[in-house]
Amino acid sequence: EGALEPLVGSAAERVALSDQVAAAKWGTDSPIEDPEREQQVLDGVAVRAAELGLDPEEAKRVFRDQIEASKLVQRGLHAYWRANPDEQPTERPDLGEIRPELDRLGEAILLQLRDTDELRDGPSCDGRLLSAYVHTAHDLTVLHQAGLGRAIPSICS
Numbered sequence: 406e407g408a409l410e411p412l413v414g415s416a417a418e419r420v421a422l423s424d425q426v427a428a429a430k431w432g433t434d435s436p437i438e439d440p441e442r443e444q445q446v447l448d449g450v451a452v453r454a455a456e457l458g459l460d461p462e463e464a465k466r467v468f469r470d471q472i473e474a475s476k477l478v479q480r481g482l483h484a485y486w487r488a489n490p491d492e493q494p495t496e497r498p499d500l501g502e503i504r505p506e507l508d509r510l511g512e513a514i515l516l517q518l519r520d521t522d523e524l525r526d527g528p529s530c531d532g533r534l535l536s537a538y539v540h541t542a543h544d545l546t547v548l549h550q551a552g553l554g555r556a557i558p559s560i561c562s
């Protein structure tokens with residue numbers, strides 16, 4: 406009961422941080438997609454997953470979805486800002502300060518993957534995941550709901 410909520414909550418926090426990433430890149434030459442950084446994230450996940458006794462391939466699948474979710478939200482925000490200049494960010498956060506926060510959330514997600522390893526293998530996972538999504542998505546914007554939806558399909562194994 407509620408066992409997947411911390412994990413889905415951390416995924417939602419990661420989705421929310423995409424706003425900062427989108428603002429850091431807005432009006433710069435830095436593209437939303439940075440394949441080198443994605444590879445670094447996934448390599449780090451594989452190493453840490455093995456340390457935690459998780460299947461590295463399974464953990465990487467989960468994080469590929471976290472990354473796709475982030476790009477979905479970033480693209481959504483950039484499109485929205487292009488269409489609504491009044492809403493464009495007025496300050497540019499430093500990507501170098503946001504990435505360590507993404508790393509911290511990644512560690513939290515990995516620990517929660519470990520804590521839910523057996524449950525995620527079981528027949529109740531899909532129902533619990535949907536329930537955690539519904540509870541967590543409640544307070545989010547439609548764009549962030551879509552991002553969270555994109556972040557979670559690999560959680561049940």
Ligand SMILES: O=C(O)C(=O)C[C@]1(C(=O)O)C=C[C@@H](O)C=C1
Binds near residue numbers: 507
């Ligand atoms: O770090 C960035 O530049 C991000 O946009 C975040 C992130 C991620 O989710 O980790 C997403 C897209 C990029 O391709 C690389 C990494």
